[in-house]
Amino acid sequence: MTAHTAQTAGAERAGAPVGLPWIEDAGQIAPQDARKLSKLFFQRLRALEEGTPEYQYARNTLIEMNLSLVRFAAGRFRNRAGGDMEDIIQVGTIGLIKAIDRFDLSREVEFTSFAVPCIVGEIKRFFRDTTWSVHVPRRLQELRVDLAKAKDTLVADLDRDPTVQELAEHLGLEEDEVSEGLVAANGYTAGSLDMPADTADPTGHAAGRRSYADVLGEPDPGMDTVENLHTLAPLLGELDARERRIIDMRFGQEMTQAQVGEELGISQMHVSRLLSRILLKLRSGMFTQD
Known part of the structure; x- marks a missing residue:
């Protein structure tokens, strides 16, 4: 201990306990x-x-x-x-x-x-x-380490990558647990979407300097339509024959409210009220299912 870092044990300053040196640095x-x-x-x-x-x-x-x-x-x-x-x-x-x-x-x-x-x-x-790119339970974080060690051991013995079954037998685990651990291990690191994508065109030539972001799919708006129709199908089945006919003419055949009224022998105003009531029933049914 040098003289500039500490005074003698008996030296005191404000805040220093009795019996301790005052240490500057x-x-x-x-x-x-x-x-x-x-x-x-x-x-x-x-x-x-x-x-x-x-x-x-x-x-x-x-x-x-x-x-x-x-x-x-x-x-x-x-x-x-x-x-x-x-x-x-x-x-x-x-x-x-x-x-x-x-x-x-x-x-x-x-x-x-x-x-x-x-x-x-x-x-x-x-x-x-x-350091995990995606948060996973602690149990799976620890399993990743065990799987990595087991893989190294089995690769040396088998001279190839081990199967899920072989990993499970080596670790004394169920195959489902090993599969879950392997999937979770993918969350340890993450690549940038700006990284070059290793893809090729149908002719076998390199795809060029495209990134992963360039080749990712986009949300298909048609999927919402499919889901909505799938939800609507049982609700339409609960309508009576007259209500289903009105829905078919208005939206299936794309008839105007006046044309629907003429077909049913009722006024356009009556058709409008009926449609409002039917659509409210369908909308309420969809929200209840969600």
Whole structure:
């Protein structure tokens, strides 16, 4: 510990508990010195009342002194972090804080031995919970890992990709569970719609520089019509003969209300009222089915 980072143990300033040094920049303390000082700070921390300035000083200093543990643990995930290393450091710091709050000196375990697994565990949970492109249940997230390991083992033994049945037998699971896990694993990563589509035209030539977005289908408005007709069919069957005839003439034969009235020997106004009543009955029936 250098002179510019900490005063002597007897030196005090406002907010520093009795028996602890006032450390100007705890983040600059060497790891070896941090281990020694951490024991002293943990002893005093447990004797202080939570929420007091003295308690906050001791706890915050412990966090700053041991941030090197976070950087060490985060380094293991450098290849997976990509451009988000800062996020990994932040998540690891949460693990460090949890370790400080849970650490018990009476267990006679070095704080570093206790803290590093806590930090690594927090980072692993971060990857497990945030790297999936589509949210799936935790059970299926864990099954993806088991399936990946089983695939590697069976490929080495079989010299080919294993079947669902072989994976199920290897893992002691039902085939339906394995199938569900394989489908869910597709949600782990997602490709951009702007990526080139590996497609070909009917002549066998490359389709050009088209993206996946270019070859995706579009909603077919005709599908709504099919669904509506499918819903309407039983409702039309519930109409009486006269009501079905009016619907057929007006919408099937596309006759005007005046023509329908002339055919039935009633006024156009009467036809209008009848149509309104019939359509209201059909509309209410469709909403009830939805």
